[in-house]
Amino acid sequence: MPDALQNGEILAQEEPARAEKGTSLWKDAFHRLAKNRLAVGGGIFLAFMVALALATPWLAPYAYDAQDLDLGAAPPSATHWAGTDTLGRDLFTRILYGGRISLMVGFAATGVSLLVGVLYGAIAGYVGGRTDSILMRIVDILYALPFTIFVVILMVFFGRNMMLLFLAIGAVQWLTMARIVRGQVLSLKRADFIDAAVVLGYSRRRIILRHIIPNVLGPVIVYTTLTIPNVMLLEAFLSFLGLGVQAPMSSWGVLIKEGADVMEEYPWLLLFPSLALSATLFALNFLGDGLRDALDPRAAKD
Amino acid sequence: MPLLDVDNLRTWFYTRNGVVRAVDGVSFHVEPAETLGIVGESGSGKSVANLSCLGLVPSPPGKIVSGSAMFDGLDLIKAPLPVLRSIRGKRISMIFQDPMTALNPYMTVGKQVMEPLLVHDGMNRADATDRAAQMLESVGLQDAAGPEARMRAYPHQLSGGMRQRVMIAMALVTNPQLLIADEPTTALDVTVQAQILELIKQMQQRLGTAVILITHNLGVIAGTCDRVVVMYAGRFLESAPTRDLFYSPRHPYTRALMDSMPSARMPGEDLYTIPGLPPELTSEIAGCPFAPRCAHANEICRRRPAMLQEVARCHTTACTRVQAGEL
Amino acid sequence: MPHNRVHTGAGRRTMMPRSLALARSPMLELRDVKTYFQILRGSLFHRTTAIVKAVDGVSLDVARGEIVGLVGESGCGKSTLARTVVRLVAPTSGHILFEGRDLAGLSPRQMRKVRPRLQMIFQDPYASLNPRMTVFDALAEPMLVHRVARRRDVAAKVAALMERVGLAGRYMKKYPHEFSGGQRQRIAIARALALDPALIIADEPVSALDVSVQAQILNLIKQLCHDHDLTLILISHDLAVVRHLAQRIAVMYRGQIVELGDAGQICSNPRHPYTQSLISAIPLPDPDKEAARMQSGVRSLESGARESQWDN
Numbered sequence: 001m002p003d004a005l006q007n008g009e010i011l012a013q014e015e016p017a018r019a020e021k022g023t024s025l026w027k028d029a030f031h032r033l034a035k036n037r038l039a040v041g042g043g044i045f046l047a048f049m050v051a052l053a054l055a056t057p058w059l060a061p062y063a064y065d066a067q068d069l070d071l072g073a074a075p076p077s078a079t080h081w082a083g084t085d086t087l088g089r090d091l092f093t094r095i096l097y098g099g100r101i102s103l104m105v106g107f108a109a110t111g112v113s114l115l116v117g118v119l120y121g122a123i124a125g126y127v128g129g130r131t132d133s134i135l136m137r138i139v140d141i142l143y144a145l146p147f148t149i150f151v152v153i154l155m156v157f158f159g160r161n162m163m164l165l166f167l168a169i170g171a172v173q174w175l176t177m178a179r180i181v182r183g184q185v186l187s188l189k190r191a192d193f194i195d196a197a198v199v200l201g202y203s204r205r206r207i208i209l210r211h212i213i214p215n216v217l218g219p220v221i222v223y224t225t226l227t228i229p230n231v232m233l234l235e236a237f238l239s240f241l242g243l244g245v246q247a248p249m250s251s252w253g254v255l256i257k258e259g260a261d262v263m264e265e266y267p268w269l270l271l272f273p274s275l276a277l278s279a280t281l282f283a284l285n286f287l288g289d290g291l292r293d294a295l296d297p298r299a300a301k302d
Numbered sequence: 303m304p305l306l307d308v309d310n311l312r313t314w315f316y317t318r319n320g321v322v323r324a325v326d327g328v329s330f331h332v333e334p335a336e337t338l339g340i341v342g343e344s345g346s347g348k349s350v351a352n353l354s355c356l357g358l359v360p361s362p363p364g365k366i367v368s369g370s371a372m373f374d375g376l377d378l379i380k381a382p383l384p385v386l387r388s389i390r391g392k393r394i395s396m397i398f399q400d401p402m403t404a405l406n407p408y409m410t411v412g413k414q415v416m417e418p419l420l421v422h423d424g425m426n427r428a429d430a431t432d433r434a435a436q437m438l439e440s441v442g443l444q445d446a447a448g449p450e451a452r453m454r455a456y457p458h459q460l461s462g463g464m465r466q467r468v469m470i471a472m473a474l475v476t477n478p479q480l481l482i483a484d485e486p487t488t489a490l491d492v493t494v495q496a497q498i499l500e501l502i503k504q505m506q507q508r509l510g511t512a513v514i515l516i517t518h519n520l521g522v523i524a525g526t527c528d529r530v531v532v533m534y535a536g537r538f539l540e541s542a543p544t545r546d547l548f549y550s551p552r553h554p555y556t557r558a559l560m561d562s563m564p565s566a567r568m569p570g571e572d573l574y575t576i577p578g579l580p581p582e583l584t585s586e587i588a589g590c591p592f593a594p595r596c597a598h599a600n601e602i603c604r605r606r607p608a609m610l611q612e613v614a615r616c617h618t619t620a621c622t623r624v625q626a627g628e629l
Numbered sequence: 630m631p632h633n634r635v636h637t638g639a640g641r642r643t644m645m646p647r648s649l650a651l652a653r654s655p656m657l658e659l660r661d662v663k664t665y666f667q668i669l670r671g672s673l674f675h676r677t678t679a680i681v682k683a684v685d686g687v688s689l690d691v692a693r694g695e696i697v698g699l700v701g702e703s704g705c706g707k708s709t710l711a712r713t714v715v716r717l718v719a720p721t722s723g724h725i726l727f728e729g730r731d732l733a734g735l736s737p738r739q740m741r742k743v744r745p746r747l748q749m750i751f752q753d754p755y756a757s758l759n760p761r762m763t764v765f766d767a768l769a770e771p772m773l774v775h776r777v778a779r780r781r782d783v784a785a786k787v788a789a790l791m792e793r794v795g796l797a798g799r800y801m802k803k804y805p806h807e808f809s810g811g812q813r814q815r816i817a818i819a820r821a822l823a824l825d826p827a828l829i830i831a832d833e834p835v836s837a838l839d840v841s842v843q844a845q846i847l848n849l850i851k852q853l854c855h856d857h858d859l860t861l862i863l864i865s866h867d868l869a870v871v872r873h874l875a876q877r878i879a880v881m882y883r884g885q886i887v888e889l890g891d892a893g894q895i896c897s898n899p900r901h902p903y904t905q906s907l908i909s910a911i912p913l914p915d916p917d918k919e920a921a922r923m924q925s926g927v928r929s930l931e932s933g934a935r936e937s938q939w940d941n
Contacts, residue, residue, distance in 0.1 A: 024804050025760055192757035196820070199715050200771045201744035210770075214761045343839050462703065491702035491866060496910040500923070518840050521912030525919035545916045562844045563869070563914060572851070573844035573873065579809075 029218075032294040039290020042283035049280055053100045062090040064097040065248045073266045083268040085258065091269065094250055095276050101251040102277070105165060106232040110224055112170030117177025118220060122208050124178070125185025136182065139175050147172050148241075155243055165244060169231050180223055184216040218295040225288035229281040236277065252277045304331035304372075305480055305512050306355070306394075311369030311379075313347075313354045316362065320584035324350045324364075326536035329610075332480065337506065337513040339527030339544070341520060341559075345580055347536040348516045352482050354379070356394060357386045373480075392422035395473035399485035401465035405457040411438070411468050412453025418476045437475045440508075441467040441501060463494035467501065474505055481506070482514045487522065499526050520563060524548055529616075532556050535581050535591035538610060542617040552619040554599075554629070555592045590622065598629055655690040655726075656828055656860045657714070662687045662723035662733075664706075664713045683709035684720070685884030691828070691860060698875030698892065699864045702907070706884040707864050711832045714862075715749050716740050728827065745775050745824035752833035754813035758805040764791070764816055765801040771823045794819045795849060811842035815849065822853065828860045835870060847873060868911060872896050880904045 033039055052059065061081075068088030076083045082091035124135040151168045158164050188194065189212075197207045236253030238244040240260075245251045250258075252273050259270030313325040325347045332338050342348045353359045355371040355378050371378040373394070378386065390396075395418075398404045406414060415434040419425045425433070435449040443452050443464060457465055466486060473481055483502065487495035503526060506513055515527055523530055524544060531541040532555065540553040551557045561574040578595040581587055590608035593599040600623065608620040623629045664684040667677045683706045691697050701707045712718045714725055716732055725732040727747060732740065751757035758767055768787045772778040778786045788798030794815040805813055814834065821829055831850065835843040851874055854861050865871045871878055871892070878895045880888040880903065888901040899905045913919055 023807065024763075025806065192751040192753055193759045195712075195717055196749070196751060196757050196817075197759075198717060199744060199747075199749045200774070200820070200824070201741045202770075202774060203741070206774070211759055215759070343841060345839075492868075492912075493702060493906060493910040496912070499912070519912065520914035521919075524914045524916045525912045525923065548914060548916050559841075560914060562841055572848050575844040575848065576841050 029294040033290050036290040036293065038286040039294075042286030042290070045279065045283040046287060049099060049283070050103060052096060053103050056096040056100055060090075060093040060096050062093045064093050064250075065089065066093075073262070073269065075266075075268055082272045083266070085269055086262065086266070091255075091272055094255060095252070095273055098250045098252045098255050098273065099276060099280075101245055101249060102232050102235060102253065103280075105162075105169065105235045105251065106228045108166045109169035109173065109231045109235075110227045112166060113173035113177050113227060114220070114224055116170070117174035118181050118213065118216075120174065121178035121181025121183075122185050122213055122216070125182040126189060126204070126208050126212060128186075128189075132182075136179075139178055143175055151238065152243065162245070165235065165238070169234050172234075173227055173231060177220070177223060177227070180219055181216055184219055185212055188212055188215055219292075222288055222292040222295060225284055225291055229284045232277065232281065305334045305374070306332045306514075307370075307372040308351075308355060309370050309372070311351060311354055311371065312367040313350050313359055313364060313369075314367050315364045317584075322583045323536050323586075324583060325354060326583075326587075328369075328533075328536070328538055330531055330538065330541070332512050332514060334479065334512050335506070335510045336529065337503075337515060337527045339523040339530040340514060340516045340533055341518060341523050341530060342533035343518055343580065345535075345583075346533045348533045349484050351533070352396070352484065352514060352516060356390055356396065356482075357381070357383070358396075388422070391418045391473075391478075392476045393478050394480045394482065395476070395478040396482040396484065397466075397469045397473045397486050399488050401462050401469055401489065402457075404469055405465055407457055409456075410453065411443075411455050411457065411460070415453075415468065415471045415475055418472060422476050434471075434475060437471045438468070441471045441474075441505070442497070443467050443471070461494075462490055463498065466490060466494075466498050470498070470501060470505065474509060474511065477509055478511060480512045480514065482516070484516045485518070486515070488517065488519070495522070502526070520548075520560060532559070535587065536583060537591060537608070538620065539592065539608070540617075540619045540621075541610065542614075546614065546617050550614075550617075552613055552617060552624050552629075553621045554596045590620065598623060654693075654729075656693045656695075656728060657689075657691040657862075658724070658726040659687055659689045659714070660724040660726065662710070662713060662725060663721045664709050664718060665721040682884050684713060686723075687881075687884070687886055689879060689886065689889070691862060693827075693860055694858050695877065696854060696861045696863060696875045698871030698878040699862060699881060700866065700868055700871050700878055700907070701881035702866055704883075705881040707881050708832055710881070711749065711830045711862070711864055715747060715830060745771075745777075746827045748821040748824065748826040748829050750814075750817055750821050750829060750831040750834045753837050754810050754817055755805075755837070757817050758813055758820075760805055763802050763804055764796075767805075767816065768801070768820055768823055771820065775824055777824060790819045790823060791816075793822065793853070809842075810838050811846060814838060814846055818846075818849065818853070822857070825857075826859070828862070830862045830864070832864045833866070834863070836865065836867070843870070850874065868896065868908065880907070 066089060068084065071084055071088040073086045073088075074080060074084045080090050080092065082095060084090055085094070120135065120139075124132045150172075154164060154168050194207065194211060197211050202211075232252070235244055235251060236256060239251055239253030240257045242257075245254055255273035256270065256277065259266075259273055263270045308331065309329045311325055311328045312323070315322040315324055328347075328351055330338070330340075340348045340351070350359060350364075354366050354369075355373075357378065359366065366379055369379060373389070376385070376389075378389070381389075405411075412431070412434055415437055416427075416430040419430040419433055420427070423430075431453070435453055438452055439449055457468070460468065469486075481502075486502070487498050490498060499522060502513065502515075505511065515523070517523060527544050529541065529543050530547045532539045532547075532553065534555055540547065540551070540556050542552070547556065548560070551560065555576075558574075558576045562576060576595055581591055581594065589602075589604040589606055590596070590599070593603045596603065603622050606622055608622060610618040610620045611625045612618045613624060619625065621629065662684055663682070663686055666681040666683055668679040668681065670676050670678050685706070687706075687710055689697070699707050699710070709718065713720050714727075714732075716725075716735070720733050723733060727743065730743065732743065735743070762770075765784070765787055768790055769778070769783045772783055772786060773780070784801075787801055791798045791801060796812060796815055796819070800808075805816070808816065818834075834850065835846050838846060847870065850861070850863075853859065854874075861874075863871055863874055868878075875892045877890065878892045879886045880895065880901065882903045888895060888899065888904045895904065896908065899908055909922065913922075
């Protein structure tokens with residue numbers, strides 16, 4: 001703790017050039033996170049999966065659509081680490097490429113929901129009053145729409161394409177994000193430092209962007225890491241229904257569907273994609289839980 | 303025969319930044335039906351000392367490293383949890399500073415006052431309800447509609463002063479032998495504070511409860527306590543009957559505290575402030591903890607550990623120089 | 630000519646000695662300011678179910694360079710009055726003349742231009758600083774936003790500000806939670822000074838601090854007022870604190886000023902019964918006096934209706 005000065009006098013001054021660095025609350029939180037082994041493990045695993053996904057074009061032993069009809073569905077072997085599917089395509093390769101799609105959808109859709117949700121919630125919460133009521137009633141109404149039907153309708157009208165998939169999923173997830181952010185903003189609004197910002201003559205825009213949003217990021221980050229698994233499951237679900245990614249591209253959801261179809265005869269076709277998806281979801285959940293504990297403002301109080 | 307006899311209590315906190323010696327060798331006693339005041343600034347350890355006696359110090363990171371607290375022949379420090387639980391709320395009660403958070407927002411006031419009776423005295427509901435209503439009335443909570451209406455109120459419907467009265471009711475309903483009041487009026491307005499302090503005094507006289515009053519406000523001490531102990535950096539620096547402490551303080555810190563109260567100076571003059579800061583409790587302090595800030599400190603003060611010694615009847619001080627007759 | 634006026638009704642103006650009135654025009658004139666809050670119910674169509682009259686007709690003049698104390702207990706409306714003057718809250722009626730301009734009718738945009746001249750210090754040093762911003766950010770932002778400084782010289786100005794409140798400039802990169810309560814309050818004071826205001830309202834600036842730190846901060850405030858010829862409205866529930874700095878004291882009760890006058894007079898010779906009860910309730914660090922006070926004072930245990938301002 002920096003020394004207080006004796007009765008208002010100033011201690012010997014050093015050159016302002018080398019100002020002492022402070023420890024932000026983020027650093028504190030990071031320390032706490034680093035102690036949580038499950039969370040760290042989850043984080044490392046996640047990083048590993050992302051790295052794999054990015055490096056897939058160079059790593060994959062086969063082309064994702066390379067068929068080997070003579071071979072057909074074969075169990076794991078030295079040449080095909082996860083076996084092959086009914087068309088002789090290497091499952092390991094397809095899992096790698098599937099991961100690319102699944103993770104991309106997961107992050108992208110979450111990104112959309114983050115952007116829209118945070119802004120929407122922050123504005124509703126800060127402006128308050130009738131605006132808030134109206135904005136939130138819109139959220140309530142949208143919440144009531146059955147998601148699947150909504151997506152199906154979208155797909156029917158606009159055809160099946162990736163962009164649409166992102167948007168559709170993001171469009172649903174932002175609702176909860178908006179609610180969470182709004183709640184945080186409402187309690188933050190009463191904080192004296194927000195009043196101080198008003199008294200200092202800052203514009204509403206500056207207050208929302210520079211003062212409110214950085215202070216709601218904690219729960220937002222946590223919720224984001226827990227949204228990604230949701231989104232991936234959603235995508236898997238859509239693919240399961242046949243509404244998601246189109247063949248010959250695949251996502252983990254598609255692979256799981258295909259595997260489930262032939263589960264009794266070729267169990268590995270279900271096993272490996274499921275393992276990949278589950279492991280990733282676990283990692284995300286552990287990381288999310290760890291972040292939530294680490295970012296708890298009460299733990300940061302001195 | 304003291305009601306509570308604390309001897310050489312040490313409570314340390316093991317944190318990432320080191321060992322914080324919050325209470326470092328503290329001994330005191332409370333006689334039945336007397337009011338003991340513990341005065342000190344925040345960080346002096348006064349709350350921790352009392353929480354230690356009741357086993358309420360979170361551990362980890364806290365740990366009671368040494369000491370005993372004899373209460374009616376039983377050492378509270380070594381007592382097992384079930385025994386402590388039977389004493390807490392029944393024979394030793396505690397009230398806290400912030401009435402907002404000390405009451406359960408989901409329970410009516412009446413239920414909260416009844417609870418100690420049901421848990422500790424094994425009363426049946428009907429008797430407990432009557433007793434609770436009586437208690438609420440004697441602490442001055444009245445309602446034009448009758449005591450039942452007050453029983454059914456929720457904490458958020460009451461003002462700060464009224465909530466504090468409820469706390470007092472809860473604490474005293476089982477007729478405890480000792481009441482520990484930790485800054486009970488700090489969060490209250492001054493007129494309400496006066497009423498609450500008077501209430502505590504009246505209840506004490508009526509029930510014969512001993513009271514430990516913890517506060518940083520010297521005015522409160524002057525009006526309510528029989529004896530006072532001054533605490534600083536986890537240790538006691540002076541202890542005396544109230545009049546003696548105020549009219550002939552025997553420790554530089556006590557004098558400095560009295561000097562720095564705003565009413566001590568003529569308006570317009572600068573307020574006297576004690577230079578420097580309280581010491582970091584993470585390092586072992588050789589000598590007197592107040593020495594770095596004391597205007598009268600000499601080498602011996604800095605080196606020799608400061609121990610309480612009697613310098614006048616019932617008046618002890620830990621100042622080496624006062625003990626030597628130099629101040 | 631009496632300085633005191635005991636207010637029995639709402640909206641009586643204070644009397645200043647004529648000589649003073651001529652010498653300086655008031656920096657702040659409050660004319661029958663009322664701030665009422667409506668308790669609203671309903672999630673879409675808001676209906677008013679009750680009205681809380683937090684400030685109920687306050688009139689007060691504050692002269693340039695003066696320190697006025699505003700004293701009252703919780704619920705009396707002093708904080709709401711402060712927030713009304715600073716326009717954190719819009720007054721329901723009345724006029725707030727600041728340097729001749731009526732703030733009551735200004736739009737937020739117009740108000741923003743006035744703000745640099747009118748600043749506020751808040752009670753809770755833990756809550757009044759943005760925990761995610763360094764001291765440097767917190768002090769530089771107002772100067773940059775209002776173009777009092779440019780990026781290249783703002784660091785030097787921040788360091789100078791910190792020194793003025795007794796903090797070493799080399800700590801500017803630290804975060805609020807790394808400082809003690811007293812130090813945080815110094816930062817808050819520095820921030821209020823950043824825009825070189827003419828009038829500062831300090832809402833319970835030392836209530837959340839330790840007693841020995843209170844003294845330091847009060848001395849600092851006194852010194853700063855003197856050095857910068859600041860006008861200060863000091864709000865506190867602690868009469869002793871206010872008495873130490875203020876030349877005049879206003880006593881508030883239930884939204885109105887019930888007594889207003891010279892600080893020494895109010896403390897030694899209070900006229901209004903509420904002021905009298907307030908003063909008699911203050912515990913003195915003098916056991917004999919306290920014992921005497923307890924004997925003679927009539928203090929009832931009946932709290933009931935009187936204590937709580939808004940029973941549901």
